[in-house]
Amino acid sequence: MTRAAVFGTGSWGTAYAAVLADGGTPVTMWGRRQAMVDQINAGSNEDYLPGIALPPGIRATADPAEAAAGADIVVLAVPSQTLRANLADWAHVLPRDAAVVSLMKGVELGTTKRMSEVIAEAGGVEPGRIVVVSGPNLAKEIAQKQPAASVVGCIDERVAEMVAEASNPPYFRPYTSSDVIGVELGGAVKNVIALAVGMAEGLGMGDNSKASIITRGLAETSRLGMKLGADPVTFSGLAGVGDLIATCMSPLSRNRTFGVNLGKGMSVEEVVAVTRQTAEGVKSCESILQLAHDHGVSVPIIEQVAAVVHDGRSPQEVVGALMLRALKNEAE
CATH class of the missing domain: 1.10.1040.10 (N-(1-d-carboxylethyl)-l-norvaline Dehydrogenase; domain 2)
Structure with a gap:
C-alpha cells in the first residue's frame, strides 16, 4: 500500500493530506507545534480549516523522521521562502526512493529558483522524483470535498501517474503533465x-x-x-x-x-x-x-x-x- 508523509500543517497541506487519505493513502503529517499535532490527531485543524472533520486515515507527529519513515510520497507544504532552511533539517530523513511533491507556489528570493529546483539542490533529490501539484487549489473548498481538478507535474510520467493515482478521491481529479516549468x-x-x-x-x-x-x-x-x-x-x-x-x-x-x-x-x-x-x-x-x-x-x-x-x-x-x-x- 502507498503511504504518504505531509510536511506542513497549513490549510493547503492539510487539505491535500485529506485528498490523499480519502483516496486510500494513509498519511502521517509533520507539524512544528505539538498543540497542532494533537489537534490533527483529534481529527481537525481548527487554526486553518475550522469546522472541517479530517479523514480517519490522517495522523500527525512533531518528529520529522517518524513522519517520513516508510513513505512512498513525501509532500512539502511550507511557505516557499522557508523551504531551503527546512530541507537542511529534513533532507537526511527523506526516503531515497520516495516521490517528493511540492505544493508550494513561489520563487526563492535571492536565487530566483523555482521550488523544484530548491528541492533538487537543498534536498539532494533527483529531478525525476520531484513532483509539482498546481491548479485551482483553494484549500477550504477542497477540504469541504467540493469537486476540483489539478495538475500533477513530473518529468518522469510514471512518477506523476503514481502520485495522481494516490490523489484521486471522488471529488479531486488529477491530470498529469511533464511540463514542470x-x-x-x-x-x-x-x-x-x-x-x-x-x-x-x-x-x-x-x-x-x-x-x-x-x-x-x-x-x-x-x-x-x-x-x-x-x-x-x-x-x-x-x-x-x-x-x-x-x-x-x-x-x-x-x-x-x-x-x-x-x-x-x-x-x-x-x-x-x-x-x-x-x-x-x-x-x-x-x-x-x-x-x-x-x-x-x-x-x-x-x-x-x-x-x-x-x-x-x-x-x-x-x-x-x-x-x-x-x-x-x-x-x-
Whole structure:
C-alpha cells in the first residue's frame, strides 16, 4: 500500500493530506507545534480549516523522521521562502526512493529558483522524483470535498501517474503533465497577478478592469514561461488560466484579499497585522520580477505590484502607470 508523509500543517497541506487519505493513502503529517499535532490527531485543524472533520486515515507527529519513515510520497507544504532552511533539517530523513511533491507556489528570493529546483539542490533529490501539484487549489473548498481538478507535474510520467493515482478521491481529479516549468511558474506568478486584481477591487474598479489585468497577467506568465522553456499549452490549462481565475476572483484567495486591503489604502505592514498572514505573492513578487529581468522579459503588471509592495507606491499610481504605457500589438 502507498503511504504518504505531509510536511506542513497549513490549510493547503492539510487539505491535500485529506485528498490523499480519502483516496486510500494513509498519511502521517509533520507539524512544528505539538498543540497542532494533537489537534490533527483529534481529527481537525481548527487554526486553518475550522469546522472541517479530517479523514480517519490522517495522523500527525512533531518528529520529522517518524513522519517520513516508510513513505512512498513525501509532500512539502511550507511557505516557499522557508523551504531551503527546512530541507537542511529534513533532507537526511527523506526516503531515497520516495516521490517528493511540492505544493508550494513561489520563487526563492535571492536565487530566483523555482521550488523544484530548491528541492533538487537543498534536498539532494533527483529531478525525476520531484513532483509539482498546481491548479485551482483553494484549500477550504477542497477540504469541504467540493469537486476540483489539478495538475500533477513530473518529468518522469510514471512518477506523476503514481502520485495522481494516490490523489484521486471522488471529488479531486488529477491530470498529469511533464511540463514542470510551466506548471510551477503558473502557480507562482498567479499570486502576484491576484494582488493586482485585488488592488483594483479595493480601488472600486469593475469587472472590465479586473478581466483586463487577468488577461494581460496571463500574457506575462506565458512570455516568461516560454523563455524558461515551458510548453505554452500549459498556460491555457488548469495550472495556468484555471489557477489564475480562481486566485484572482475568489474571496477565499489570500493574495486577492491582501490586494483588496492594499487598494483600500492599507500598508503592507497593516495588512499583515490585521490578517496575521503574508500572502505568497507579497514574498515572491521581487524574485519573479528579478527572474523576468534576468531573461529580458517585459512584465509590467508584476513590476508595478512589486513597486507597491516593496517601494511604497500607491495602487492609484500603479494603475496610472499601466494605462500610460506605449501602445503596442496585443501579441507582444
